[in-house]
Amino acid sequence: MTSRYVGWWYLPVTILSAGLLAWVPVLHAAGVLSRRRLYWWTLAYAAAAVASVAAGSAGAAIALVTIIAGSVHQLRLRRERIAAASAPPPAEDPAVARALAARARRQQARELAARDPLLAKELHIGRPDLPGDYDDGGLVELNTAPAETLARRLGLDPAQAQSIVDARASFGGAFSAVDDVFAATELPLDTWDLIRDRAIILG
Structure with missing residues (x-):
């Protein structure tokens, strides 16, 4: 897979699930980028998904905020992954x-x-x-x-x-x-x- 296709599925998962699965791409990026703080973001998106289901009529607003925030976040994570995939390998000692x-x-x-x-x-x-x-x-x-x-x-x-x-x-x-x-x-x-x-x- 070429670098431009890295993380291509992040936004579709978030948007098509109405924000309920926004935590999945972030969890994946946390593992690939080895970045511990992204696991906390994963918990935050998962909590937002639970809240959107449990909040009744206010759930749609929570879901919309999750979709927007998650999409912006995942676009940045995808750019970081593309940059990492495109970087030349470190020179051997x-x-x-x-x-x-x-x-x-x-x-x-x-x-x-x-x-x-x-x-x-x-x-x-x-x-x-x-x-x-x-x-x-x-x-x-x-x-x-x-x-x-x-x-x-x-x-x-x-x-x-x-x-x-x-x-x-x-x-x-x-x-x-x-x-x-x-x-x-x-x-x-x-x-x-x-x-x-x-x-x-x-x-």
Whole structure:
């Protein structure tokens, strides 16, 4: 739906219901615009609808006032909704864009490694300490990367990184899965998510 059709039904609902349903468009706008004070207006229009039914002969006057006031109010709300729908989306934060791009590259590198482990090793995926120009998005290979690389890419201190190097020796020199590192070391729990996101095992 184009922006010019946004809220097109507001006035017809109010006018055709003789003001009894004037509260419906306002309630809808309150949810769409996330504006709390519009919920109070919704209650006011609903109260006016009840009053117009209960007031007998004076009900017609109340209904007329409700239709006029509601129509003016809803025209303004509709203009606000059209303006919001027509506004360009906010520019993405460059830092967020870079982080998402790196995440996508890590996923692509993992998929490549799963298809062709030998090629992954030739490209030095997870080994930024070795020469190469393949961008793996920041992966680190747990079985072969030196402690300094583990510390830098996994956000660990030198002692924690060294504990990974020491632990992989107890696994015959190689972990078989990323989660093996958690069983073999005493790394803090708050490091686990980042390690799972950045670590890779190439065999």
